[in-house]
Amino acid sequence: xxxxxxxxxxxxxxxxxxxxxxxxxxxxxxxxxxxxxxxxxxxxxxxxxxxxxxxxxxxxxxxxxxxxxxxxxxxxxxxxxxxxxxxxxxxxxxxxxxxxxxxxxxxxxxxxxxxxxxxxxxxxxxxxxxxxxxxxxxxxxxxxxxxxxxxxxxxxxxxxxxxxxxxxxxxxxxxxxxxxxxxxxxxxxxxxxxxxxxxxxxxxxxxxxxxxxxxxxxxxxxxxxxxxxxxxxxxxxxxxxxxxxxxxxxxxxxxxxxxxxxxxxxxxxxxxxxxxxxxxxxxxxxxxxxxxxxxxxxxxxxxxxxxxxxxxxxxxxxxxxxxxxxxxxxxxxxxxxxxxxxxxxxxxxxxxxxxxxxxxxxxxxxxxxxxxxxxxxxxxxxxxxxxxxxxxxxxxxxxxxxxxxxx
Numbered sequence: 148x149x150x151x152x153x154x155x156x157x158x159x160x161x162x163x164x165x166x167x168x169x170x171x172x173x174x175x176x177x178x179x180x181x182x183x184x185x186x187x188x189x190x191x192x193x194x195x196x197x198x199x200x201x202x203x204x205x206x207x208x209x210x211x212x213x214x215x216x217x218x219x220x221x222x223x224x225x226x227x228x229x230x231x232x233x234x235x236x237x238x239x240x241x242x243x244x245x246x247x248x249x250x251x252x253x254x255x256x257x258x259x260x261x262x263x264x265x266x267x268x269x270x271x272x273x274x275x276x277x278x279x280x281x282x283x284x285x286x287x288x289x290x291x292x293x294x295x296x297x298x299x300x301x302x303x304x305x306x307x308x309x310x311x312x313x314x315x316x317x318x319x320x321x322x323x324x325x326x327x328x329x330x331x332x333x334x335x336x337x338x339x340x341x342x343x344x345x346x347x348x349x350x351x352x353x354x355x356x357x358x359x360x361x362x363x364x365x366x367x368x369x370x371x372x373x374x375x376x377x378x379x380x381x382x383x384x385x386x387x388x389x390x391x392x393x394x395x396x397x398x399x400x401x402x403x404x405x406x407x408x409x410x411x412x413x414x415x416x417x418x419x420x421x422x423x424x425x426x427x428x429x430x431x432x433x434x435x436x437x438x439x440x441x442x443x444x445x446x447x448x449x450x451x452x453x454x455x456x457x458x459x460x461x462x463x464x465x466x467x468x469x470x471x472x473x474x475x476x477x478x479x480x481x482x483x484x485x486x487x488x489x490x491x492x493x494x495x496x497x498x499x500x501x502x503x504x505x506x507x508x509x510x511x512x513x514x515x516x517x518x519x520x521x522x523x524x525x526x527x528x529x530x531x532x533x534x535x536x537x538x539x540x541x542x543x544x545x546x547x548x549x550x551x552x553x554x
Contacts, residue, residue, distance in 0.1 A: 183324065195377035198250065363376030
């Protein structure tokens with residue numbers, strides 16, 4: 148039990164969040180007991196530094212006495228359209244468990260205060276399956292499609308599995324026995340769906356907490372499926388530097404700036420855990436003004452907007468900051484067994500053996516073949532014309548000459 152007052156707990160639980168649904172419910176529970184909460188992640192693409200946002204909040208939750216469950220949603224990973232077959236999802240679930248634990252440990256979060264759960268451990272039960280059927284009899288296709296619009300992969304001809312995903316995420320709240328579900332603001336439509344439909348099954352309406360989404364390196368949403376938008380937890384220092392150097396960072400432009408967003412939503416909150424005083428450092432040669440140290444994000448943003456910080460300097464500072472955060476995680480995965488887990492979760496793509504020329508080569512060959520056919524056709528037409536002229540008998544041809552017979 149945390150020594151904080153209910154109000155202090157609520158302030159810690161909700162700091163740096165973008166939205167809270169069910170504020171009064173949470174406050175009422177905190178007056179009686181500690182909160183029970185879960186955060187889930189579908190085990191698909193490689194986790195990236197955007198996950199630091201959720202991990203930082205999990206640290207806050209624990210400090211506020213919240214009982215936290217982390218769900219590795221392997222069944223959801225399979226249902227999410229086209230992302231991975233079930234066999235691969237199982238291997239990725241194992242990787243997710245190790246990488247999430249490594250990240251939390253690198254932040255000083257005590258793992259013994261967390262409960263880790265795999266979705267397949269309860270979502271395949273007869274009771275859960277029946278509830279899922281009941282939910283399917285209530286939820287319209289429109290509501291299911293709308294709920295998953297920002298979470299489930301959208302394609303022209305979606306599979307039925309896409310529509311099951313949001314409802315199962317709602318049911319997880321009941322089967323994990325929590326008061327609150329926590330996730331990114333992109334989950335909001337699923338949260339609203341859960342609040343609407345769970346009471347129809349006779350279950351309690353839960354509260355929901357949402358953190359802001361961190362823009363990727365190109366200024367749009369950071370996504371596991373877009374390698375150019377994100378930095379993986381295990382990216383090598385040189386890879387991190389290369390990706391940062393390619394990132395969009397226009398001088399004086401603070402809009403859709405993925406680098407500033409990282410410092411704002413990841414670096415300063417993470418470095419502020421447990422009452423620590425954060426600082427962000429940009430290392431520069433003395434001839435360019437020397438090092439710059441920022442104790443708060445707003446000053447950094449203001450200086451960049453006013454063009455006191457060159458984009459190249461900001462990139463250098465972010466590169467150093469990210470590599471410092473990732474170094475202990477990378478060292479954890481130097482272990483041979485963990486390398487085998489990575490290989491099983493994300494095997495190298497098997498390139499199909501070449502069965503012929505590529506698309507460009509086929510087009511070139513087709514053009515050449517057409518030219519040859521046209522040339523051949525031209526020659527044949529010329530030859531045919533010459534032959535016709537040679538064998539044709541004129542209509543006014545003279546009669547053949549008569550010869551005298553010799554007696």
